[in-house]
Amino acid sequence: MKHMVSTIINGERRELAIKPYRSLLDVLRNEAELTGSKKGCDVGDCGACTVILDGKPINSCLVLGVEVDGSEITTIEGLADHTAPGAPLHPLQESILQHGGAQCGFCTPGILMAAKALLDETPRPTDEEARFAIAGNLCRCTGYTKIVESILSISGSEGAL
Amino acid sequence: MTTSIILETPSPTLGLIPENGLSVVHTSPPRVDGLEKVTGSALYAADYSFPGMLYGKILRSKHAHARIVHIDKSKALALEGVKAVITHADAPKELHAGSPAPRVGQMVADQYVLAEKARYFGDGIAAVAAVSEEILEEALHLIEVEYEPLPAVFDMVEAMKPDAPSIHGTERNLVGPPFIIERGDVEEGFAQAETIFEGHYETGRPVPCYMEPNACVCRWDRGGKLTIWSSTQCAFMVRGILSQVLGIPAHDVRVIVEHMGGGFGAKQDLYQHEFVCAILARETRRPVKMEYSRKESFLGGRSRHPIKITLKQGLGKDGLLTAREVRLVSNTGGYASHGLGITAVGCLDIASLYRCEKNLKIEGISVYTNNPIAGAYRGFGAVQAFFALETQIDEMAVASGVDPLDFRLKNIVGDGDLSPSEHHILGDGLAVCLRRGAEEMGWYERKKMGRNNSSPLKRGWGVGTEMHSSGAYPDIEEQSNAIIRMNEDGTVNLIIGMADLGTGTRTMAAQIAAEVLGISLGEIRVIDGDTDVTPFDIGAYASRTTYVGGGAVLKAANHLKKQLLELASERLECPLEDLSLIEGRVFAKNAPNEGIAVRDLVSGEGGRPPRTLIGQGNNEPTVAYSFGAHFAEVEVDTEIGQIKVLQVIAVHEIGRAINPVAVAGQIEGGIQQGIGHALTEDFIIDKKTGRPLNPSFVDYKMPLALDMPKIKTIILEEFPDPSGPFGAKGIGEDPIIPIGPAIGNAVYEATGVRMRELPITPEKFLKAFAET
Numbered sequence: 001m002k003h004m005v006s007t008i009i010n011g012e013r014r015e016l017a018i019k020p021y022r023s024l025l026d027v028l029r030n031e032a033e034l035t036g037s038k039k040g041c042d043v044g045d046c047g048a049c050t051v052i053l054d055g056k057p058i059n060s061c062l063v064l065g066v067e068v069d070g071s072e073i074t075t076i077e078g079l080a081d082h083t084a085p086g087a088p089l090h091p092l093q094e095s096i097l098q099h100g101g102a103q104c105g106f107c108t109p110g111i112l113m114a115a116k117a118l119l120d121e122t123p124r125p126t127d128e129e130a131r132f133a134i135a136g137n138l139c140r141c142t143g144y145t146k147i148v149e150s151i152l153s154i155s156g157s158e159g160a161l
Numbered sequence: 162m163t164t165s166i167i168l169e170t171p172s173p174t175l176g177l178i179p180e181n182g183l184s185v186v187h188t189s190p191p192r193v194d195g196l197e198k199v200t201g202s203a204l205y206a207a208d209y210s211f212p213g214m215l216y217g218k219i220l221r222s223k224h225a226h227a228r229i230v231h232i233d234k235s236k237a238l239a240l241e242g243v244k245a246v247i248t249h250a251d252a253p254k255e256l257h258a259g260s261p262a263p264r265v266g267q268m269v270a271d272q273y274v275l276a277e278k279a280r281y282f283g284d285g286i287a288a289v290a291a292v293s294e295e296i297l298e299e300a301l302h303l304i305e306v307e308y309e310p311l312p313a314v315f316d317m318v319e320a321m322k323p324d325a326p327s328i329h330g331t332e333r334n335l336v337g338p339p340f341i342i343e344r345g346d347v348e349e350g351f352a353q354a355e356t357i358f359e360g361h362y363e364t365g366r367p368v369p370c371y372m373e374p375n376a377c378v379c380r381w382d383r384g385g386k387l388t389i390w391s392s393t394q395c396a397f398m399v400r401g402i403l404s405q406v407l408g409i410p411a412h413d414v415r416v417i418v419e420h421m422g423g424g425f426g427a428k429q430d431l432y433q434h435e436f437v438c439a440i441l442a443r444e445t446r447r448p449v450k451m452e453y454s455r456k457e458s459f460l461g462g463r464s465r466h467p468i469k470i471t472l473k474q475g476l477g478k479d480g481l482l483t484a485r486e487v488r489l490v491s492n493t494g495g496y497a498s499h500g501l502g503i504t505a506v507g508c509l510d511i512a513s514l515y516r517c518e519k520n521l522k523i524e525g526i527s528v529y530t531n532n533p534i535a536g537a538y539r540g541f542g543a544v545q546a547f548f549a550l551e552t553q554i555d556e557m558a559v560a561s562g563v564d565p566l567d568f569r570l571k572n573i574v575g576d577g578d579l580s581p582s583e584h585h586i587l588g589d590g591l592a593v594c595l596r597r598g599a600e601e602m603g604w605y606e607r608k609k610m611g612r613n614n615s616s617p618l619k620r621g622w623g624v625g626t627e628m629h630s631s632g633a634y635p636d637i638e639e640q641s642n643a644i645i646r647m648n649e650d651g652t653v654n655l656i657i658g659m660a661d662l663g664t665g666t667r668t669m670a671a672q673i674a675a676e677v678l679g680i681s682l683g684e685i686r687v688i689d690g691d692t693d694v695t696p697f698d699i700g701a702y703a704s705r706t707t708y709v710g711g712g713a714v715l716k717a718a719n720h721l722k723k724q725l726l727e728l729a730s731e732r733l734e735c736p737l738e739d740l741s742l743i744e745g746r747v748f749a750k751n752a753p754n755e756g757i758a759v760r761d762l763v764s765g766e767g768g769r770p771p772r773t774l775i776g777q778g779n780n781e782p783t784v785a786y787s788f789g790a791h792f793a794e795v796e797v798d799t800e801i802g803q804i805k806v807l808q809v810i811a812v813h814e815i816g817r818a819i820n821p822v823a824v825a826g827q828i829e830g831g832i833q834q835g836i837g838h839a840l841t842e843d844f845i846i847d848k849k850t851g852r853p854l855n856p857s858f859v860d861y862k863m864p865l866a867l868d869m870p871k872i873k874t875i876i877l878e879e880f881p882d883p884s885g886p887f888g889a890k891g892i893g894e895d896p897i898i899p900i901g902p903a904i905g906n907a908v909y910e911a912t913g914v915r916m917r918e919l920p921i922t923p924e925k926f927l928k929a930f931a932e933t
Contacts, residue, residue, distance in 0.1 A: 021295070035208035036201020038422070040372045041455040045858035048372060076201030093199040097191040100822040103830065104663025105198030106372040106422030112199065131866040138858060140370050140423055141663050143829035144866040146822075 005069045009034070010078025018065040025049040027065035028075060036076035036109045040138070047137030050110035051075045057117035059136070076109035079116060091154045092116055101150035103141035111137045115151045124155050166825045167875045168818060169597075177817070177881050177888040185675040186887055189822035190682055192668040194420070194661070203420040206392045207376035211448040214378070215244055217441045218297040218451065219433060220287040220304050221460060222279030225531040225851025226313035226326060229277050229286055229306060237289060237303040242296035244445045246304065248287045249275040252440060255406045260398075260430045260498050260536065267505060267636065269336055269497035271329055274406060274436040279308070280328055280495030281533050282851040283460030285433040290441040290449050313531040313851055317469065317492040320530045328495065328529040336493055336500045336527040340508050343522050350484025350520025354475025358557050362470045362549035363918040365843040367834075368459060369538050370863055373422020375432050375453040375462070379442040387439055388415045393431075394424040394660050395700030400692045402431050407439060418690035424662040425834070426537035427463040429702050430498055434461075459856030463536025464844050466491040466503050466527075468545040472553050474517070476561060482572055484520035487511050489546070491527045491535070498536040500527035502636065506542030509581040511550050514591075514628060515572040518579050531851050533844070537702065539831070540897040543629060544838065551625045551902030552917060555909065565906065566604055566624060569595055573626065580628070582635055582784050588880030590788030590814040591626055597875055598624070598790045598812040612913050617800040620807070621911030625902035626790045631708035631882075631891030634784040639705065641713040642696035643778045645674055645721050649771030651745065651760030653678065655717075656688045658698025659710040664893060665823040666706050670714045672819055673886055677718035678725075679742045680759070704787070704891030707819060711886040713780035721776025728762045728772075785882035787890040789813040791832070793870075793903040797911045799930055802923025804908060806836055808871040809900065816881040816890040824892050825874045831896025832872055837863050838897070839904040843920050 002017040009032055016031045025042070028034045028051070037060055040048035044062040051060045052074040079090045088094075092115050095101070102108040111134055118125055118133035125133065130151045131144070139147060170187075197203035234246040252275045258268035279286055289300045312326040319325055320334040328334055351357055377391040387409070393399045396416040404411045421428070434451040442449040453461065468491045475483035489507050493500030508525040558568035574580070575589040599605070607622055632639045644656040655674050661667045667687040675682050689695055698710065722742060729747035730737050739750040748756035765771035792810040797803070811828050818824045841862040845854045855861045881888020905916050914929045 019295075029208075030210075034201070035204070038205070038373070039207070039452070040374065040422075041858055043455070043857065043859075045455070046372065080200065089196075089199065096199050097195045100189065100192070100826050102192070102195060102198045103665070103826055104372065104423040105194075105203050105420060106205065106663075108198050109201045128867075131869075134866045138370075138372060138863060138865070140372050140425070140834070140863070141830045142826055143831075143833035143872065144869050145829045145872055146826055148866065 003066050005066055007068045007070065008072045010074060020064070020066050022065045023061050024063040024065050024068055025060040028060060034075050034077050038106050038109060040106065047114065048107050048110040050113040050137060052113055052117055057114045076112060079112055090116070092119070092150070095150040095154040099146045099150040099153065101142065101146040107137055107139045111139065111147055119155055125151070127152065166821060168821050169875065170878045175881055175883055175888060177883065183676060183887070185672045185682065186819050187817065189820050190668070192665050193671050193682060193687060194667050197420070205373055205420050205422055206378060206390045207450065207452045209378045209390045210450070211380060214448040214450055215290045215292060215445055216294050216297055217288055217290045217438050217449045218301060219285040219437060220301050222282060222284045222286050224279055224308050224310050225282045226311040226328070227279045227308040228311060229279065230309050231307040232287055233305040234287065236305065237300040240296065240300050240303060242292040243289060243300045244292065244447070245290040245441050246287060246300070247275065247437065247440055247444065249273065249277050253406050253408065257402050257406050259496060267501040269501065271497050274433065274440070281531050282853060283533055284495060285437070285461060288437040288441060290445050315530050315532055315846060315848055315851055317490050317528040317530055320528050328531060331529065334529040336497045336529060340505045340525040341523065342508055342512050345519040345521060347484050347486050347520045347522040351475045353477060354483045355478045356476045356561065357473065358476065358553055358560070359473040360553055360556065360917055362472060362552060364468050364545045364548055365838070365920050366464045366467045367838045367842040368462065368464045368844045368861065369425035369427040371423030371425055371428065374455055374458045375434060376451065377435050377438050378448060378450045379438040380448040381443055381446070385409065386413045386415065388417065389435065389439060390417045391435060392421045392428060393418055394428045394662050394702055396660060396690060396692050397658065397697050398700055399431055399435060403435065403439060406436055416692045418660055421660070421662050425539045426541060426702055428662065429537045429700060430463055432461055455858065456856045459844060460533060460853055463498060463534055463538065465538040465544065466493060466500065466535040468507065470545065470549040472549050474553060474557065476557055480561065480563060480568070480571055482515055482517040485517040487523040489525040492530050492532065493527050494530055494532040494534040496534050498534050499541070500535065503542035505636070507546040510543045511546040513574055513579060513581045514547065514550055514626065515554060516574055516578055532846050533853060539834065540894045543627065543894065543898050544901065547627050547898050548901045548919060551899070552905055555906045556915060566595060566599055569626065580786055582630055584784055586786060587882060590786070590880050591628060591790070593877060593879050594788050594790035594812040594814050595624070595626060597877060598792045598810050601873065601875060602792050602810050609910060612911070617798060619797045619799055619911040620794065621907045622792060622794050623903045623906030623908070623910055624790060624792050625899035625906065627895055627898035628786050628788050629704055629891065629895045629898065631785045631787060631885065632705040632782065633703035637699065638781070639709050639783065640779070640781045641698050641710040643713040643717040644696055645717040645776040647721060647763055647774040649764050651684065651758065651763060653680065653685045654688055655685055655714065656695050657710060657714065658695040659706050660690060660701040662701050664706065664827065665820060666701065666710070668823065669707055669711055669819045673711050673714045674718045677715065677722055680745050704893040704895065707889050708785060708885045708891050709780055709782060711819065711889060712782060713778040715886040716778030716780055717776040720778060721774055724774045724776065725759060725762060729757055732757055732762065782884040785816065785885055785890045787813065787815045787892060787895050789895045789899050791899040791903040793900060793907050795904060795907040795911055797908055799912060802927040804840055804921060804926065806870040806904060810873045810875070811896060812875040812877065813892060813895055814877040814879050815892050816885055817878050817888040818876050819887065819889050821876060824876055827892045828874050828896040829872055832900050833864050833869060835897045835900030836904065838919060839901040840920050
């Protein structure tokens with residue numbers, strides 16, 4: 001038994017038939033064919049599946065797909081201006097590239113979405129605020145230093161390079 | 162700022178750098194695959210899907226040691242949507258080593274795809290393919306397994322006792338014969354000593370925790386060829402072992418690795434899913450995808466080997482070491498994996514670092530137990546061996562009233578001394594790192610504010626050092642290959658067998674090629690991770706990729722350059738030696754304003770088709786050593802036992818940094834893992850049942866963004882190695898090694914408590930503190 005869910009993903013209206021027990025992460029990766037959000041644990045521990053749901057960063061593995069009817073979702077695929085093909089990268093994406101903030105890249109989509117949510121609310125975060133914002137996003141490659149640098153340097157915060 | 166990088170390049174270039182300097186190498190352009198990674202378009206193994214694809218999953222043992230008496234799969238097979246169920250009766254009876262190191266005597270073939278006996282809690286005993294993941298879960302519950310539980314053993318010392326349960330039928334549960342190093346006369350060495358130090362050291366069971374759980378997709382064509390998209394560091398080894406076990410030739414297995422989400426050594430091994438997935442796909446004639454859950458990545462994954470080390474050293478009146486005797490025992494779990502290899506490397510490493518070449522006796526053994534499998538993990542044997550050695554060296558310094566830094570500088574190995582591989586060391590890299598770090602932090606001026614203040618919060622500094630080989634020589638005869646093809650428009654396809662597990666391999670390779678050919682990074686596309694296309698490479702491990710693989714790229718690019726210059730020599734009617742290749746143009750010495758574009762040399766004209774130039778590089782170096790020293794400041798709360806690392810100064814001598822930002826990224830990431838190993842990370846196995854107690858990120862504690870200290874990274878290029886590309890040596894494993902002993906030694910300086918066992922949990926610290 002599937003439920004029809006109508007949602008806006010990355011600015012595009014999507015009508016999806018969803019089994020009631022499927023997580024939003026599984027729906028995004030399978031039904032919506034957006035594999036940018038990653039499954040690192042599937043139980044809300046690692047943050048690799050972070051997307052922005054109605055303005056708030058959430059672990060998409062902890063939300064049911066049927067819960068998002070009528071909502072607006074931004075995934076990593078929609079972080080840059082999704083209305084214009086070939087549009088420039090979001091400044092966070094550019095900054096991660098410039099600072100070496102991505103190594104294996106598996107946590108990167110979740111980190112970027114968490115950081116975007118932070119900057120939307122707090123355009124000039126402190127070092128600690130930046131670390132707090134990504135405290136639920138595990139990274140095993142970078143030791144976080146270059147990720148934090150990436151966030152602080154575009155926000156023009158104190159302590160930025 | 163939270164971090165900083167200092168890059169110090171002194172004068173010696175040994176002719177390894179072009180006369181007019183470097184323009185692409187030694188800079189830090191964004192990684193060439195970065196755009197894919199920041200936009201979510203990078204494809205990892207689990208991102209692939211195919212029409213008609215099924216999903217596969219493994220049924221795992223609920224006993225740590227049990228004979229499988231009978232498996233009834235009829236109910237599972239009857240469930241709608243289930244397409245296949247396989248057990249040991251359906252899998253090939255071919256023993257394999259599970260791990261890819263061909264030509265190496267140290268690998269033990271002791272694994273079946275599915276065995277008739279479970280040897281650890283979580284050992285895979287059956288597998289299902291079904292049309293959805295939900296049906297899979299249900300089907301696994303419907304498989305009825307009759308177990309005959311066997312007595313199990315989890316402690317490595319217990320496992321060696323004569324009455325211990327036998328796991329593989331080997332004597333005393335040993336994986337293989339002891340690894341022994343004997344030099345001189347160790348008894349004579351101890352007789353010469355003024356003081357003898359003896360201690361027991363032990364390390365825990367940290368897990369790599371790569372963010373991408375193991376995953377693969379298998380698809381057979383009707384001609385009998387298997388394509389597998391897998392998350393592996395060693396595509397050619399996956400091909401080799403699958404070919405062996407499935408009984409098909411190498412050219413009928415194609416392994417594709419586009420992007421992978423970390424591996425840190427563990428993804429050298431083939432886990433069970435790769436075999437099972439191929440068999441399920443063959444049986445159902447449909448593509449099959451298998452994704453490990455995070456819990457499975459713990460249970461069926463590979464941890465670091467817990468090791469017990471007994472270390473005895475003699476110290477002479479003159480403050481020099483007189484003898485060293487070591488017994489090292491590693492706990493490899495239910496299967497050998499790299500048990501013998503890490504034991505050998507641990508023994509070789511502990512034979513070096515501090516000069517004691519004359520009187521040395523070292524014995525290492527690896528033992529089977531009914532724990533999950535321990536395998537390869539960044540710092541392979543070195544993390545454990547150097548924790549013991551660096552801790553005891555500190556104890557010796559303190560006991561003899563010598564500053565720990567001075568004690569190290571007096572005894573540390575340097576230029577011409579024996580390295581772990583028994584080569585002569587090139588350069589005083591260790592002394593240089595120690596001195597540079599001490600200068601940066603003000604070692605001699607530091608306030609030893611720990612023990613004497615009245616606050617329960619005590620601070621102290623500690624130091625640890627390491628040296629690490631670039632490449633696995635002499636365990637493996639090193640070899641890498643690269644092919645570089647110039648297209649008719651002057652652009653280049655660089656084809657490498659190396660894997661990029663996230664470290665930046667592609668970028669490093671492209672930078673080296675661009676430097677040699679005088680072209681921009683944008684004119685190079687790197688092709689990798691496809692065993693049907695690229696030349697052979699053994700894989701990404703042993704800190705070998707830049708040193709061995711980068712060297713192959715250098716040779717391939719030079720081979721192509723030679724061909725370009727030969728063409729130009731004809732066209733410009735100028736002898737070869739008078740030509741130079743700069744920014745995509747070849748110039749003759751006597752006509753520096755003219756020259757010919759590389760594109761025009763290869764594009765063809767006047768009815769002549771374009772030329773395809775192919776450069777080829779095969780690189781077979783021996784070994785080079787990188788050196789490092791970490792200085793860590795900790796704050797210990799002696800009331801609750803919490804230890805915080807406040808700052809780290811990391812100094813590494815690596816010959817040449819091809820991409821300094823990528824090098825710093827390795828160092829910072831290694832420190833994160835090393836801090837975890839030292840303080841919080843331990844995969845805990847229940848001592849009665851063998852059941853893993855913390856197979857999740859909530860219960861297994863890695864340092865988070867908020868936990869990380871300030872890190873100052875100093876990259877030194879004092880001793881470029883003539884056998885590395887532009888003098889470069891490895892950096893992948895080095896930074897995880899010295900941070901552990903630096904933290905332990907800092908805890909001692911802060912509190913007077915000597916911790917000889919990792920991780921230093923609050924419970925262990927408080928117990929030791931109360932006893933002091």
